[in-house]
Amino acid sequence: MKWALSELNKFRGSQVDFLETIDLSASLKKREPSIIDISPIKVNGFLEVDEIGYYAHMTIETILTVPSSRSLEPVELPLNLLIDEEYMTPKQYDALKDVSDDEKSLIIILEKDLIDLTEAIEDFILLNLPLQVLTEEEKQSTELPKGDFWQVVSEDDIKVEQETEAASTIDPRLAKLSDFFKEDE
Structure with missing residues (x-):
């Protein structure tokens, strides 16, 4: 998935499908x-070549096997990613006018006279690795793992516990104030 710029420049004004x-x-x-x-x-994609630069558009499909976040059991994850990259030589980049700094930051400046799309593919796969991976059984189960002196709790459980704890306990320094607004009977 590497192309020399001299090879790509032969297709100026068109695109190279792959x-x-x-x-x-x-x-x-x-x-x-x-x-x-x-x-x-x-x-599957194409490289569009013009005077301004080189635009790559591609979709990738693969199946990634990673460990479950809870049990470390292998889990297969299908990945379907859409990748858009814009490449320019330093000369093309310096010639840019009327382009905001935000747009310029998205452009990849080529250090060699070569476009290597495998680097972009690797980066996109690594950036799209999920933080939480669960097996089908773990997704279906409502019970979280626990051991002899430990257990996994959800954030919702912690919030509920904190709210009930806060509602039931009164600061001893302020306990006398609770009687302040009681009406005389």
Whole structure:
């Protein structure tokens, strides 16, 4: 998934379509050790070439195997990602006018005369790893794991416990004030 700029410039004013299957499992496992396995990645997209720069649009599909957040059991996660990247040479970037700094920050400046889309694919996969991964059984179960002297509790349970605790306890220094507004009987 690498193209030399001299090769791409032959397609100026048009686009280069591609449909490939690539294997990035070794490099992804090296960058993120929690990845157990990743199937070959199907990449479908195009590179548009014009005077301004190089625009890449692609969709990727793969199945990622990562450990469950609770039990560390392997879980297969299908990933379908849409990737849009804009590349420019330093000369093209310096020639930009009427472009805001926010838009400029999204542009990737090429350090070599080469566009390598595998780097973008790897980055997008790693950025889209979910924080919480559960097996089907864990998703269906309402019971959270617990042991002899510990248990996992949800944030909702903690909030309810804190609210009931706050409502039932009165600060001893302010206990006499609770009688202040009582009507005389």
